[in-house]
Amino acid sequence: MALTYLTRSLRRRPVRPPESGIARRKSIWERAHLDPWLLLMLLILMVAGLGVLYSASGQNMDAVIAQGSRFLVAVVVMLVLAQMTPTTLLRWAPLVYGASLLMLVAVELVGDMGMGAQRWLTIPGVVRFQPSELMKLAMPLMVAAWLSRRELPPRWYDLLVCGVLIGVPVLLIARQPDLGTSLLVTSAAVFVVLLAGLSWRFIAFLLVLAASALPLLWMNLHNYQRQRVLTFLNPESDPLGSGWNIIQSTTAIGSGGVWGKGWLQGTQSQLEFLPERHTDFIVAVLGEEFGLVGMLVVLVLYLMIVTRGLWLAAGAHDTFGRLLAGSIILTFFIYVFVNVGMVSGILPVVGVPLPLVSYGGTSSVTLLAGFGILMSIHGHRRLLPR
Template structure:
């Protein structure tokens, strides 16, 4: 009896349909990582260990009441800004980018923390102003978004900055930002693109855009990734070549096959039909996540949960777009499929928050 009670207490805040869908995606991830690594058992075991840690964190986060998340929103955001400042002043430079902060016992990448801290902070702020929400409140929220973005763009880390910008933009949009402001903002962004191209983008970032337009201009250099990736995607045909039989992967033509370009591995081995099933699985996860978000009992819960789910969509869209050659390569992994513990931990912690918001119906007003 006590065992059943504690199991209900421990697992009762999980959403069974969403957990099953996430588990299916993780199973696909294990199969792909094993294939992409050439049957490397040690790499697969490391990937499974990352899954275990991330799933445990998701379970733990589902137990945290939303009102507790609200209490932590400001401290976590401020801590993230302090860490980003530390990176700007004394961060480690790796491959020409200053993104890591050495704490002595370990190195951390503070920008990863901001993927959740920014939407949590914006959701808290708009929730606290919901009785008198006005244009100036959205202006303040926009400033809260721009501050960490400025640090991250400076590192430079275009992929992470785009994801954080998207997560913040989703909160502002769902919070009721006027369509006139949104359209004006989009027009302003479009008008500023020539200035950004000339003065803000680094040489390698401009090269990525040019490579997307014409990868054949440098087929053995900057265009190699995209050319080999699109060959792998197209060679899968309708039904694919079969698991463990992808030639682009196993003949080592496809770079970063288990991380950023793992979607190309999937496309080659499972073909168009497999891609359609994978898209259906991603769509089901996003649909279920949005259902839970829309049923949240508070503005904070709805904004935070929906932003997390829509950012998950953005992850998948950007990765599949860059692998297919329709978007520049920005180093965004395929969520819950690519090898990598940090990305998987961030995504599953986010879904833990979504399930927490949905299962804790009573939220203390702050």
């Protein structure tokens, strides 16, 4: 229902709030363009994530300190972006998209290899990062900027341009190869297009078109990606090989029961049966040590963040703000849904981290940067686009 309201709200014309005879004194949160409830929930999630990471990393304090440092950088980025007006974001959208696209090309030419993939750029002595993570923000930013200047719902020409804007970077990311990130970047852009007011008939046509392209997609998948899909359908077909990850993760979650085995007491994780336990499969550590109750608490926290984000997005006073904010929070939901789904065995493993809980630097910065943009759109909602 929230998504339907957000889509319909795009057709409202922006209206300036009535002037009041008595000027209301702004709170510190309004002056800082921050939403205190959303900020509080994000901080709680990050603190909880550090606790789970301490256990998942084998009580490695260095990993926790490194992640905490990245969180601090990410929070600073979020606070800075919250001060930028939507008008500034709209003006910078082509520059951010172009720079991200050039970095993806640089990855293709001179990127660093790691675990069989070429995904990273290194600035010697400064930082090593994944440009594909930046595209998760640059993509919806650019598509929202394009559609906000067009008549809605979008026409065929507008959708064709969106297809080009989406297709080029997604193909570059898929070549790295990084199927999980390419799907997230695509979903971020698709949410913008859907929120622009596409008819259900056109959406049905796109779904049929996507389904008809599945055989072509299958033929172009790498061997290990095909194996992931086959393993998802039948993990027991290769229990000591490709099925090991999903079998161990579901075993860990199931062994936790209702209340869990206790913090630092998980056998699957502490005895290193569970692979990638501090990154993609960290939710299995959560389920084993804190049980069904602990998982539900974290999932409810995620749901509260998504609900608050949709409420903030629906309150934006211009088309660009609603499109961009709606895409950011819905993509965050996809992050959570895909990670929990793949670890629990209801989705294929595609390498998507659990937001603000899994170990990772660029991902954390990108996620909190998105929330900074969301708070900017809400905090500057009385400023109409020039």
